[in-house]
Amino acid sequence: MKFLIFGPPGSGKGTYSSEIEDKIDVEHIATGDMFREAVKKDTELGNKVEEYLDKGELVPDELVNEVVREKLKEIGMEGFILDGYPRTVEQAKFLEELVDIDALILLDVTDDIIIERLSSRRICKECGEVFNKLFNPPEEEGICDECGGELYQRKDDKPEVIKDRIETYEERSEPVISYFEDKIPFVVNKCREANAPIDGMVNNIIEGLEEKGLV
Ligand code: AMP
Secondary structure: OEEEEEOOOOOOHHHHHHHHHHHOOOEEEEHHHHHHHHHHOOOHHHHHHHHHHHHOOOOOHHHHHHHHHHHHHHOOOOOEEEEOOOOOHHHHHHHHHHOOOOEEEEEEEOHHHHHHHHHOEEEEOOOOOEEEOOOEOOOOOOEOOOOOOEEEOOHHHOHHHHHHHHHHHHHHHOHHHHHHHOOOOEEEEEEOOOOOOHHHHHHHHHHHHHHOOOO
16 A cells, blocks of 8 residues: 655654554655654765755755655555655655555644644654653653663754744645645544544544555
């Protein structure tokens, strides 16, 4: 199956996808994670994208498209859940040419929730595990439960950058929803609580996929 998971920053795309990956046979591919990894490893790609990531701006389409094309080729073009891509209509058109998508999982959350969640998100410097002070706190503050690494706040999760990211989402990414609306099935997951339990949300998504005969 080939799924997209779509929603504003902080809607839970990464968190839910990691769980979904364990429950159904799909590989979680997150462009944001790939870029952060490249920055950490100081690769050529990392150097090209670092400034965009720090400012919460979109990486140019050509660059993202190429990274996704390579990745999908590597996994044989199937069995994936794409998180954070496409984020523009141009990217959506590129993806469509590349592969047929089976469904879009849409995460519907309010701006208040986004702001609350993103400002309390912390990431492990070593293994990239994501925690959230609100609903998924580490056992020991500032320390990763998985590997003992130090937790940090993404530069783009600082309040002044969050506002810009929401604006970018509304202007550049929301049109992707209408683009796909009449083309592929949608599974909509509504969330109205910042600390909604992850399990419940993931179960709703899987039930939605089952109802549409997609898993
Ligand atoms: P994320 O982890 O999905 O929030 O992505 C972090 C950052 O990576 C974004 O703020 C962008 O700078 C960049 N990025 C990730 N995916 C894309 C994409 N599809 N198009 C453009 N930029 C992206």
